[in-house]
Amino acid sequence: MRTLQSAFALAVPVALTCLCYSCQPAGSSKAADSTQTTVSADSSGKKYLSQPLVSHIHTADPSAHVFNGRIYIYPSHDTATGIPEDDLGSHFDMKDFHILSMDAVGGPVTDHGVALDIKDIPWAGRQLWAPDAAFANGTYYLYFPVKDKKDIFRIGVATSDKPEGPFKAEPAPIPNSYSIDPCVFRDDDGKFYMYFGGIWGGQLQRWNNNKYDSTQGNRKADDLAILPRMAILSPDMKHFGGPVQEVKLLDENGQPYHEKDNDKRFFEAAWMHKYKGKYYFSYSTGDTHNLCYATGDSPYGPFTYKGVILKPVEGWTSHHSIIEKDGKWYLFYHDVQLSGKTYLRNVKVTELHYNEDGAIQTINPSV
Ligand code: FUB
Numbered sequence: 001m002r003t004l005q006s007a008f009a010l011a012v013p014v015a016l017t018c019l020c021y022s023c024q025p026a027g028s029s030k031a032a033d034s035t036q037t038t039v040s041a042d043s044s045g046k047k048y049l050s051q052p053l054v055s056h057i058h059t060a061d062p063s064a065h066v067f068n069g070r071i072y073i074y075p076s077h078d079t080a081t082g083i084p085e086d087d088l089g090s091h092f093d094m095k096d097f098h099i100l101s102m103d104a105v106g107g108p109v110t111d112h113g114v115a116l117d118i119k120d121i122p123w124a125g126r127q128l129w130a131p132d133a134a135f136a137n138g139t140y141y142l143y144f145p146v147k148d149k150k151d152i153f154r155i156g157v158a159t160s161d162k163p164e165g166p167f168k169a170e171p172a173p174i175p176n177s178y179s180i181d182p183c184v185f186r187d188d189d190g191k192f193y194m195y196f197g198g199i200w201g202g203q204l205q206r207w208n209n210n211k212y213d214s215t216q217g218n219r220k221a222d223d224l225a226i227l228p229r230m231a232i233l234s235p236d237m238k239h240f241g242g243p244v245q246e247v248k249l250l251d252e253n254g255q256p257y258h259e260k261d262n263d264k265r266f267f268e269a270a271w272m273h274k275y276k277g278k279y280y281f282s283y284s285t286g287d288t289h290n291l292c293y294a295t296g297d298s299p300y301g302p303f304t305y306k307g308v309i310l311k312p313v314e315g316w317t318s319h320h321s322i323i324e325k326d327g328k329w330y331l332f333y334h335d336v337q338l339s340g341k342t343y344l345r346n347v348k349v350t351e352l353h354y355n356e357d358g359a360i361q362t363i364n365p366s367v
Helices: 014-023
Strands: 002-004 058-067 070-078 096-102 109-117 124-126 132-136 139-148 153-160 183-186 192-196 229-232 268-275 278-284 291-296 303-310 320-325 328-335 346-352
Touching: 058 132, 058 320, 058 328, 070 132, 109 139, 132 183, 183 268, 192 268, 268 320, 278 303, 278 320, 303 320, 303 328
Parallel strands: 058 346
Antiparallel strands: 002 109, 058 070, 070 096, 096 109, 124 139, 132 139, 139 153, 183 192, 192 229, 268 278, 278 291, 291 303, 320 328, 328 346
């Protein structure tokens, strides 16, 4: 475990950041000032709203939670594998998870080391993608997508008595689970729901009526857009407690999206949070790189499109989580500031603001 002091100046040039990274021993780093809300420029003139939370490893897909008054971030751990980039995301060939934590946004960030390794997941094949976590029954649950030995994405669960792990994986994936990017949401009544799915490399296009068909390709422009999935979790947190259902996403006129509406339709990276009694379902539009949100009155939806939370970041993917801590709301996200490479990302955080009517103010990650 390493605690990384928050010491980067507000406008650290990326070139200097990379130099520091290459000089430091593995496992140590300095955290950026994540409270930063002003824009800083790097040596190439690029301007960023906030700085990477850590720079000693590459991290992505941050799912943040507050456990015991502390912020825990469950990210993917990117590494350079040399696998060529393709539309299936083969270049995202991650092999373990490191969990990060901090007392408050802007404070020192702790890297707790390897929390789960792919070699300790008995059913796993390859590509350990974006995780999430939950606390129930006195236990911390880590949910993760990984391809099984037949190269089909499934969602697994691992447990620990500590939020930072280490986690022990269950011997098999969650029955009836598929695709990627689990988000586990606890409603005020104590019920937990999992939202999941991702098209293209996330394989959601191969699942119709919860049946797998490897011949199913991506939808055509005039086809209805593929919808994300959700299920209530059973009290043991290791099974679905009901059927896997589609999450209905509707436009402002109550109409479903078509594939050609790719600046608004669901692609991957689901997140759910609740604000003033409303359910906010947020997601990435993938190939158009927006993070959008839609609201509804039930965890089951339907959800009506409301707008963009985060404009496109540097890098192809966009992924996020939203939490409240000490009366402020935060958006955790990633970009590729440290590397300039799609598959070597770095997690960040910035404050998120609502208008009086509950609308989320759109954030521009680079101005
Ligand atoms: O990190 C691998 C994949 O990239 C995630 O599962 C997606 O959400 C995208 O961020």
